[in-house]
Amino acid sequence: WAGLDLSSTQDLTALILSFPEDDGAVLPFFWVPKDRLEEREHTDRVPYATWHRQGLIEAPGGRAIDKLAVIQKLAELASMYEIVGIAYDRWRLEDLQKLLADEGVDVPLTGWGQGFKDMGPAVDLLETAILNHQLQHPNHPVLTWNLANAVVEMDPAGARKISKNRSREKVDGLVALVMAMGLHGREPKARELEFSGPLVLTA
DSSP, X not given: OEEEEOOSSSSOEEEEEEEXXXXXXXXEEEEOXXXXXXXXXXXXXXXXXXXXXXXXXXOOSSSSOOXXXXXXXXXXHHHHSOOOOEEEEGGGHHHHHHHHHHTTOOOXXXXXOOSHHHXXXXXXXXXXXXXXXXXXXXXXXXXXXXXXHOOEEEOTTSOEEEOTTTSSSOOHHHHHHHHHHHHHHTSOXXXXXXXXXXXXXXX
């Protein structure tokens, strides 16, 4: 299961793979435009260049995010893993679908709302997984930074979402993780049948 938070131009892009049946393992990927790497490290006081040198962030050339690089990574991961679904901002879904079609990449996209309706249950799933020790954080410093930046908004009904506007810094990795877990949470659970009692067969 995956969640993709794709920047429109210059911001951090995050792709998170979630493996709920594999003890809640999480595999994160991040991108930033290379031409602003040093500048943003200086102005934002965030070690983007260091993370890039350590292989923790991919930084294709240019001043805007290279969406083709992200699509190529999706294609690579789809050949390695059985990706059941990728949650993506529904308001920009058609644009991404066109890019994927142009590159001949076939992956299962699902539009995901960014409001309380879709994000509320997904945030609850993340919190439950954390409390029950069902999430394996890979000690990825960029994801850790995103988690530390998070601010949560709540609507009058008690539903919650990660607020990009109120958060101190980037939270894209957390948003992608929440979407991935929310998408898995929508999957119908397999029914378990009990056959331990008497069984009567009739013609």
